Amino acid sequence: MDFKLTRPVRPEWMSQELYDQMPAELVIRAVKNKRRTIITTLLDAEEYPRTEIIALYLKRWHVEIDFDVIKTTMKMDMLRCKSPEMVRKEISINFLVYNLIRALMGKTAKHIDKTPRELSFKTAQETLVSFLQTLLGASGDWLEQKIINMLDIIGQHIVGNRPGRSEPRAVKKRPKPHKRLQHSRSQARRLKKYQGK
Incomplete structure (x- = not known):
């Protein structure tokens, strides 16, 4: 089903020049399945069938999983460097390792005739380290x-098909009931705010 949207009134934050370009x-086009409606500008239903658009939308969950792997499995949720230059290096090295592991998973998938998405990232990471x-x-x-x-070991751990998987947006690990250390340890030993129970 196709809809026509007209340009709204220019918002205050948008320049007239940018607004005129819109x-x-x-x-x-609205593409529906049982659970959701997907809005797209791919209007040709023959060239872009409904089933393919829905399948592509569902694959976007892999992006969420990949971000989760980068943040949790690779422990990039907290960057440790202080200067911008070193933070950039830290991120670059982590992405280099991430891509190395993904390449190893691709090689394993070819070796065992599976797709890389059927393999466990954590297993590939641990196998490479060992x-x-x-x-x-x-x-x-x-x-x-x-x-x-190494490829044989990685290939033994197949991830199950989990269509429509979603994870709760909650933190499992509880914070410790201590003050946050915001000074060097030598300074903190002298400051009263860190003393006592």
Whole structure:
């Protein structure tokens, strides 16, 4: 079902120049399934079938899972560096490792004839860490054999199909009942606010 939206009155925060660039009308299409209505500008129902749009929308959950993996499994929810330059380096290194693990999952998926989404990120991460010292000292055929062993181990942990999965937006870990340490430890030992029970 197609709808036509007309441009609303210019909001105060928007410049007249930007407002003039916006279309006077916008035609949108509403695609429905049992649980939701998806709004899109892909109007051609033959070229963009309803089932494909819904399937694509449902795949967006993988993005949420990937952000969760980056924040929790890779422990990037709290950055440890202080200067902007070092924070950028910390983020870059974490993304480099993340992409390395995803590449390893892709290689494993090809090795066992599955899709990368069917594999466990945590298993791939832990397997890579446990093989790290062995891989650093390996070369030639022995290195190739160790990589195949690693792929076999990762491939044993298949993630189940979880359509429409959603997680509660709540924190399980409770904060400790102590004051937050906002000074160096040597300073904190001298300050009264950190003394006592």
